[in-house]
Amino acid sequence: MDTTVDLAVQFEQPITTHDAFNRLACAAFSTNETLHRFIELLNDLEDKTERGEGDASASSLKLGLAYLYMGDAPKALTWLGQATDGAVRRMAAGQAHLESRHFTEALAEFDKAATLGANRLEIDTLRAECLALLGKLDEALLALKQHASHEAGSASWNYARGRIHQEQGDLQQAAASYKKAVEIDPANAHARFYLAYLCDLFGDDEEAMDHYIHCTGLPLVHMHALINLAVIHEDNNEYDLAEECLRRVLAVNPNHARARLYLRDVMAADTMYINENQVRAMEKRSAVLDTPITDFELSVRSRNCLKKMNINTLGDLLRITEAELLAYKNFGETSLREIKAMLAQKGLSLGQNSPMGGAARPAPDFAALAPNVSPDVLSRPVMSIELSVRSRKCLQRLGISTIGELIIRSEQELLESRNFGQTSLTEIKACLVQMGLSLRQA
Known part of the structure; x- marks a missing residue:
């Protein structure tokens, strides 16, 4: 059977449940051919809806879900706002807010979805993730505890438990939970993506790449996986493969700012003279x-x-x-x-690679740099912050392992690191602002 024809038939079906559209999205992302066909169907439906053809509310719900699975949360929310209210719409809006890191808004949508009859286990695992990311770990654990009987058979439960472990700084347990979620449901996109991220963090490049490659065939995380793969390929001087990954992102979203920026970096690096x-x-x-x-x-x-x-x-x-x-x-x-x-004995000396060339430097005065921030925050590992692969690897090269060590660096010091550009700098500064911190002024 022609899979693109079958996809078109599925796309025409009315949306009755979130799971039904999820199955459609998984089929759409299974190959480059089906993905491009899905985008064509999406564009056609969007044009018809904007011309006032068909059932506007039903089409808006379908477009909102499609853009959510494509990784464009803002556009998803725009279309979902025009759809008839219901559990599917509220659930999708909550996920779009979660993807945009608007956790309070996401919680409100999930609570509304619950009152409209959405699956309670699914709602509470999503709520647990939001609460964990808001730093409300006790509430997150409580949300999961009432569904503890599902631990053995629910991928979403184990994924949410992994997110809580990750926010607690227990990355080994987080990886174990993500792995269990993937074993239960190999198509659980977020669990597989974060498992890949942690494998990369632990230095297991081979397993990380295997999971990232699998993620490129899954909705929701498709573009994130391709960008992280591109960074790994670039670090391995595999510029052609990095370029291919980034061009696949741009084929889906030609205006993807990070992919466009990284592509310029990759193409520039590929043409540099190598001694x-x-x-x-x-x-x-x-x-x-x-x-x-x-x-x-x-x-x-x-x-x-x-x-x-x-x-x-x-x-x-x-x-x-x-x-x-x-x-x-x-x-x-x-x-x-x-x-x-x-x-x-090795012709080396203490401090020879320090920023001050081996000169004695005073221990950082964290109390002066961040008088209103708890020492516990400053001692947190930078790996506990959700940074892109590129930003994290640059911090590793600079020997920055804690938040405190990060805030004593200036913008210029970070920008001098290989593959560290303005996008990574902006990302790190934004994370610090959320904690009431900033980089040292040069």
Whole structure:
């Protein structure tokens, strides 16, 4: 059977449930051919509706759902606002607000959907996700607790539990919950996407790419997955593959700002002159700097102190000064002499890669930089913030592991990192503003 013809038949059917449209969307995103046909059908319906042809309310609901699954939440909300009220419309509007990170508005829509007869388990798992992202973790757990009997068989329940784990900073448990959700329902788009994200975060590039590739055939996360794949390919100097991913995004949404910006970066990088000797030298230096501290013969006390300071590699050690080491509790002159002697044997020294060129620098005065922010917030790992793959990898290259370490950097310091551009800077600044923070003024 011609799948594009079958898709057209499905698209003409009236929408009775959210699940029915979800099945249509999964069929639409299964191949590039069916996706392009879906876009054609969507554009035709939009033109007819704007000309006043057909049932405007029913068409508006279908268009709203279609744009939600295409990843265009603002346009989805515009069309949903013109549809007749009902559980499907309210559920879709809540999801569109959730995708736009308008969590309070999403909760209001989900509550209204519940009064109109929407599935209570589905509603409460979505509410739990919203509450977790608002920082109301106890309320989120309570919303899930009343459906605990569904843990073994509900992908949405396990996905929501993963979101709560992630907001709590327990990324290993979050990954386990996402994995269980995917095992129950391989087409659970958000669970698979966040599982890919965490695999990438843990350094498991192969598994991350497998999940991202699977996500490119799923609605809701299609474009996000392609962009993250493009970043991974770019980091691996696979510029043709990165370009292909970004052009697939633009084929769906020609005005996608981030994809357009990344495409320019990829094409510029692909045409740069490459000095092979310089590349080999950089790779060799990078390999040395990535050597784990555990590979060196240090005393147990020195090793434990470095571990507690989150100094895990030789590169981490070269970015810290004597004064910073001595300021740490239980770190004394004996440990300092031991570490300096070990570095001297390799022609290295403490602080040589610090922003101040090895000069002693005072410990950051977080109280002065953010007097109204809890120390617990400043000590949070930056990986707990939902950043794009590109932004996160740039922060890793700069050795920034906590919120506090981020706010002592200036815009210029961030922009000097490879592949770090204005889009990533804007994203990070927006995340900090939500916490009442900002980057250091140069």
